[in-house]
Amino acid sequence: MPRAWTIIAATGLLLGGLAVGLVWGHPRSAVDWRRGRAVVLASDDWGLCGFLPDSAAIAHVDREALAPGQIPDAYWHTTLEDSAMVAALGAVLQRHRGRDGLTAVLQPNYIMASLAYVPATADSLPRWLELALPAVPPGYERPGLWRAVQELQRAGLWHPELHGRWHYDPRLRQARTAAAPPVQAAAARQILAFPDCDTAWELGSWRDLALIEDELRCNLEQFGALFGGLPRSVIAPDYYWTDAHEQLWIAHGLRVIQGQRQQRQSAWKGWRGRVSKVGHRVWTRWWRADRVYIDRNCLFEPVLPLPSPAHAARAYREVTGAWARHEPAVVQAHRINFVHLDAAVRRLGLLELERLLSRVTAERPVFLVDGELAALSRRGTSWVLRGEDLVVRNLTRARRLVVVPEQALRTLASQRDSAAQGIPRRSLLLTLAPGESRVLHATPLLRRQDQDR
Secondary structure (H helix, E strand, C coil), X not given: CHHHHHHXXXXXXXXXXXXXXXXXXXXXXXXXXXXXXXXXXXXXXXXXXXXXXXXHHHHHCCXXXXXXXXXXXXXXXXXXXXXXXXXXXXXXXXXXXXXXXXXXXXXXXXXXXXXXXXXXXXXXXXXXXXXXXXXXXXXXCCCCHHHHHXXXXXXXXXXXXXXXXXXXXXXXXXHHHHCCHXXXXXXXXXXXXXXXXXXCCCCCCCCCHHHHHHHHXXXXXXXXXXXXXXXXXXXXXXXXXXXXXXXXXXXXXXXXXXXXXXXXXXXXXXXXXXXXXXXXXXXXXHHCCCCEEECCCEECCCCCCCCCCCHHHHHXXXXXXXXXXXXXXXXXXXXXXXXXCCHHHHHHHHHHXXXXXXXXXXXXXXXXXXXXXXXXXXXXXXXXXXXXXXXXXXXXXXXXXXXECHHHHHXXXXXXXXCCCCCCCCCEEEEECCCCEEEEEHHHHHHHHHHHC
16 A cells, blocks of 8 residues: 555656646746737648649549548648639738738748659559659649749748658558559549558658658758748648657757647557656757747637638637737648638638638737747847848847848848849848837848948
8 A cells, every 4th residue: 555655646746747847847938928929820731742633533532442541521622732822822911910010921831742653554664753842743733833932922921931841651652552453543643642641650750760861951952942041940740750850850950840739759648648748848848958849829720620610719719818828829720721622611711811810910919930939939039031021029128139140141132133142241230129120121231231341
């Protein structure tokens, strides 16, 4: 009996300590978010060539034969975005502004590559083609898509970050497709689903880390070429990653990590898994000063699991609830809410987003992206490139100096003029008043920097 009571007492202390850690288990933010009222709109799966290339492919989907696992129904009508869908979403964002006068901005997290299946012919064996954006498999061609994305980037409405390369283990997809003729037939129509694809995680612990690092290098090079700058934030596909993957991200300059609260990591199930997860979060947030974790504490998924007109109201309550807890509001909204083969579903997603932003902007928020949020949480100040503008903020209650590195200004110069070279050659120093946000337009800023050289 004494031994049993000792175990119970020790367990109670452990659970109590973890409960305290859950509430206070992260360093205090440099910003009072109840006053700051920040909103981040984070959206996953952009650039993913799946699940279907077009409406015609729906007739050939046999879910039972594909045996994909637990895939929500809505995903069986999702596809790669096109220019019209991107423009429609941008139009909604454009109509809503924060208290600093800047529009709402979406942070789309991108999948950077895809596999195309080429079936056997009389002259060749079946094969797979690895395609990196902007290249896509047959049927996913989207004329004008990247021009539309660039226009929204220049307008400061679209701020891409990194999601991953495939969103699944490519070798598992190839092996499971080869093992089942019905899956081969679906893959030949460029349908993404394959047996147990819901657990074929891109960052599964069985995948070789050296290979994953090679893929990360490719992602970063490709991302820079496609979007004009490197990502500052990353979110793992399917929320599955380990500490080893974080070390790779850090080594390659990705120090802002999204979605830790949803992370799938522990092999334990039930209460042991939950306790392990809480303990891991407490440990990492206190002792890993080389990175910033950003949790998604607001849910906006109007088409998941079933379409409902109540999502905007619920998401608004979660946004204001986050502020009341002295947290920034980080809203999760997957691509599927705005990109869908059913036009009625797309209209619902845009309408609900319009309703949400109308209510949120009445609270006079500021719309941020991850890079800003991470810097503000650590230092109380931030800088970010939004289109052809440099946005600098001080959300503390004291006057602060903000240093914008010269590399950021070079990126701004190159985005405005691809022929620009050597401008500028030094960092920019700015002093901001308490609570001040300043927008510096590219042309006068770079001209002044050039004159000061």
